Amino acid sequence: MNFNELRTPCFILDADTLRHLYRSFRDALQNHFASARVAYSVKTNANPTLLQILLEEGAAAEVVSDTEYDLASALGFQEIVFNGPVKGKEHFLKALEDGQTVNIDSKRELDWLGELPAGAQASVGLRVNVPLPDDDTFSRFGFGMEEFKEAVERIKALPNVRLAGLHLHRTSRTRSLEVYATIAAKAAAVLHAYKLEPDYIDIGGGYFGEMPGKPSFEEYAATLAKGLKDYPRARIIVEPGNALCAGVFSFLSSVLDVKEISGHAVVVCDGSRNDIDPFFRKTDYFKSFPTVEEGRPHAPIQTVVGGTCLENDRLFTLEGEPALRPGDRIAFANTGAYTMALSPLFIRYFPRVYVLESGLYRLASEQWSAQDYLNAYGI
Numbered sequence: 001m002n003f004n005e006l007r008t009p010c011f012i013l014d015a016d017t018l019r020h021l022y023r024s025f026r027d028a029l030q031n032h033f034a035s036a037r038v039a040y041s042v043k044t045n046a047n048p049t050l051l052q053i054l055l056e057e058g059a060a061a062e063v064v065s066d067t068e069y070d071l072a073s074a075l076g077f078q079e080i081v082f083n084g085p086v087k088g089k090e091h092f093l094k095a096l097e098d099g100q101t102v103n104i105d106s107k108r109e110l111d112w113l114g115e116l117p118a119g120a121q122a123s124v125g126l127r128v129n130v131p132l133p134d135d136d137t138f139s140r141f142g143f144g145m146e147e148f149k150e151a152v153e154r155i156k157a158l159p160n161v162r163l164a165g166l167h168l169h170r171t172s173r174t175r176s177l178e179v180y181a182t183i184a185a186k187a188a189a190v191l192h193a194y195k196l197e198p199d200y201i202d203i204g205g206g207y208f209g210e211m212p213g214k215p216s217f218e219e220y221a222a223t224l225a226k227g228l229k230d231y232p233r234a235r236i237i238v239e240p241g242n243a244l245c246a247g248v249f250s251f252l253s254s255v256l257d258v259k260e261i262s263g264h265a266v267v268v269c270d271g272s273r274n275d276i277d278p279f280f281r282k283t284d285y286f287k288s289f290p291t292v293e294e295g296r297p298h299a300p301i302q303t304v305v306g307g308t309c310l311e312n313d314r315l316f317t318l319e320g321e322p323a324l325r326p327g328d329r330i331a332f333a334n335t336g337a338y339t340m341a342l343s344p345l346f347i348r349y350f351p352r353v354y355v356l357e358s359g360l361y362r363l364a365s366e367q368w369s370a371q372d373y374l375n376a377y378g379i
């Protein structure tokens, strides 16, 4: 199938770029650490084709719910990092029994350690709350230093449980190298203060994925290596979501209609803001117009709107640009992170997904139909 045959609206997964990004991050870590793992953050985009490609490449899966744990297991991931504050007890105990990396986020999970089967040995990690220098608020995750000591003592009091690692994910606005220097320094300070010899240090996610002018995987790895130089034997885990999936998906939409309202040309598309900006926070997109030919007459002002009935489903405005027409296509690059994972069921259900591999497109999944939805209800 070629580009012109794609049916819109649709997402397109660029498989070759995904493989390239995964390998680049893995190799950068291997340049600096004796042992390192890339555990893809499933929540960021749980597209099964993307997960299968990462599994083939040898990635681990990072999950934050029982549902995601089951998804990763069903796809065949042998190595799972289980995080988050909403684990269920059954899955928590099973993950420990299966020897997965389990990072404890709350006191109730500490209580569950007492319910491990008799004779079972378990290793756990503790999520550390990480303040950042430019925080205007505090992170709600992990153990603050007020409660960390008690958590360590409770684990140490259990003869069959070993504190094997720390987890220090921190979402930041900047994704800068300073953030990772701060995280590494926090890890080193906690490990030193509690005289811990960790099997692993899990740095979490939050990296850029090969964006011009932004830190590279190599720079992130070098920054972490510098801060963690006293722990050369620890396995380093990273949990990229955005860095691996944002740039590998594009979204393709078609112009359905052009209307004239109050002196504006209103260009109606079959895609919507809900597909590519479900938080309704973006002000512009990495957009291109593959069907607009040279010399097309320009329009003074065009408001490009999505195909839902929300007044604020307005994608962008063009001033003095070629006039769009029904049938034109608009391509939005960089639409893989926190997009399709968040908007499956609004007005028009989840769109088609194609995969682009070695220059050819293939359909990975059809647009969800009304019947697909009803099937979940047995109707």
Ligand SMILES: Cc1ncc(COP(=O)(O)O)c(C=O)c1O
Residues within 6 Å of the ligand: 041, 044, 062, 083, 084, 169, 171, 204, 205, 206, 207, 239, 240, 241, 242, 243, 337
């Ligand atoms: C625990 C954890 N790991 C990894 C990630 C992935 O973050 P990003 O997509 O910014 O790489 C998140 C995102 O919130 C997270 O909460």
